[in-house]
Amino acid sequence: MSVVELKNVTKRFGSLTAVQQASFSLEKGKILSLLGPSGCGKTTTLRMIAGFEEPTEGDILIAGQSMLGKRPYERNVGLLFQDYALFPHLNVEQNIAYGLKRRRYARSEIGNRVSEMLNLVQLSGFENRRPLQLSGGQQQRVALARALATSPEVVLLDEPLSALDAKLRQELRIELKQILSTVDATTIIVTHDQEEAMSLGDTLVVMSEGRIAQIGAPTEVYRNPRTKFVAEFIGRSNWLSGKLGQPNGEGLCEFTLAGNLSISVPDPEIHAESYEVCIRPERIRTNSNFGHQAGCINQLRGAVRNVAHLGADIHLVAELDNGCMVTVSEQFTGQALDHCGNTISLAFRPSDCIVVAASS
Ligand SMILES: Nc1ncnc2c1ncn2[C@@H]1O[C@H](COP(=O)(O)OP(=O)(O)OP(=O)(O)O)[C@@H](O)[C@H]1O
Ligand SMILES: [Mg+2]
Known part of the structure; x- marks a missing residue:
């Protein structure tokens, strides 16, 4: 009771x-x-x-x-x-x-x-x-x-x-x-x-x-x-705007970003006029650590704009080809890092993408 x-x-x-x-x-x-x-x-x-x-x-x-x-x-x-x-x-x-x-x-x-x-x-x-x-x-x-x-x-x-x-x-x-x-x-x-x-x-x-x-x-x-408010209030997030395509039968939809970039996201099963996708910084893998991760079918190219060492973690900011800034947070492994200006690959799973209704 x-x-x-x-x-x-x-x-x-x-x-x-x-x-x-x-x-x-x-x-x-x-x-x-x-x-x-x-x-x-x-x-x-x-x-x-x-x-x-x-x-x-x-x-x-x-x-x-x-x-x-x-x-x-x-x-x-x-x-x-x-x-x-x-x-x-x-x-x-x-x-x-x-x-x-x-x-x-x-x-x-x-x-x-x-x-x-x-x-x-x-x-x-x-x-x-x-x-x-x-x-x-x-x-x-x-x-x-x-x-x-x-x-x-x-x-x-x-x-x-x-x-x-x-x-x-x-x-x-x-x-x-x-x-x-x-x-x-x-x-x-x-x-x-x-x-x-x-x-x-x-x-x-x-x-x-x-x-x-x-x-x-x-x-x-x-x-x-369930909403952008909750996602933003709890934890850090990257937001991508774009256009949601039809479900492909396997529970995924194509999400087309500005600059004709495209990623796969889960079918949100909610109806909205437009959608936004949230990706947590720690769910994104970069060059150095994604190779062996299965299922990271979303891959975007980014130019490193900022790298910050925060003790056990590294935060880096990368600019996508369409100008959108994405923050990545990874554990510091002690290895050589992505330096400012380098081009890196950002990889993440569709299941790491949270689709919510865009706030008006
Ligand atoms: N006795 C009261 N008379 C009139 N308005 C009140 C009264 N108590 C609270 N409010 C109003 O109700 C709303 C909610 O207040 P509340 O104190 O519950 O917020 P809170 O979530 O605890 O905020 P905080 O994090 O700042 O403590 C506020 O707009 C506040 O001004
Ligand atoms: Mg209070």
């Missing part, structure tokens, strides 16, 4: 529709990442689940029960909000105990629970510190401990790592995943960082302007984005 379920939830603020017909469900112990640009309705969705906003339409169920009309404290939900603040005048122990006290846990139980939580987030010994005496990462861990302390049925985390710098963010991301799996928390995590969303979530929900643009396993959404 789903622990959380949204059924056609809409939220309007006056004439603005912040969330429109959102539906998803989440099983026990799973993590759902809610990803989307600023203002797309992520926080509003969480606030409705927590009970700080009522849906204008639709229903929200927790453990099979409708939450309509239920106050926040009547819902078994743990929160870490975007604008979260630890109580500055309370020490770490008191911050974590806050929800337990409000729920009238016995004093001894509060003590046990707090030390359990401190252990979990590896902050034992920090009981008496005030928030200002902690680093950003430590504060974040206290906030997480506070959200988890009451063993909530649903844990809602709104941009839990956004205040941290890139390196700490990555470390804490791994830690966060471990902590959530240790307590088997059913979690909805909001982020506008696609890497975070993909690495943390069992399910990924991509939102755009209040609507769910796509929902699925992260790798599935990455491989098969």
Whole structure:
């Protein structure tokens, strides 16, 4: 059974529709990442689940029960909000105990629970510190401990790592995943960082302007984005415009690019006035590494315009004969490279081509 379920939830603020017909469900112990640009309705969705906003339409169920009309404290939900603040005048122990006290846990139980939580987030010994005496990462861990302390049925985390710098963010991301799996928390995590969303979530929900643009396993959404918005929002992409031909009976269509170049792409089985093709930079092989790759029947010639070494990876930009720029990302093998000005062959499989309706 789903622990959380949204059924056609809409939220309007006056004439603005912040969330429109959102539906998803989440099983026990799973993590759902809610990803989307600023203002797309992520926080509003969480606030409705927590009970700080009522849906204008639709229903929200927790453990099979409708939450309509239920106050926040009547819902078994743990929160870490975007604008979260630890109580500055309370020490770490008191911050974590806050929800337990409000729920009238016995004093001894509060003590046990707090030390359990401190252990979990590896902050034992920090009981008496005030928030200002902690680093950003430590504060974040206290906030997480506070959200988890009451063993909530649903844990809602709104941009839990956004205040941290890139390196700490990555470390804490791994830690966060471990902590959530240790307590088997059913979690909805909001982020506008696609890497975070993909690495943390069992399910990924991509939102755009209040609507769910796509929902699925992260790798599935990455491989098969249904729209240009989703493809662009998740990962880097090369876009080729052209004209889609008829299916050839084997599930492929010819896609004719400017300059009379042509590639084979999967039959999109969607109807649109015009189409665009997305190819992920890491799916393209160059001279040096495609020879032995089967199925790379698409081959385009390109002139190398830029080469950037990024540690383990190399990014190069090549200009096709029709003037279109294509980015390729490959693993650095330590071998001689394609230099600027060289002509190279870019090879990729039809299955590496994602065909979507062109945005108007
Ligand atoms: N209480 C409110 N009254 C009126 N409009 C609101 C209210 N809360 C949110 N909105 C509007 O609803 C839309 C969605 O806001 P929301 O906070 O859910 O976005 P978000 O996806 O969390 O964005 P961000 O990534 O910037 O945090 C925005 O246009 C916002 O201005
Ligand atoms: Mg928000």
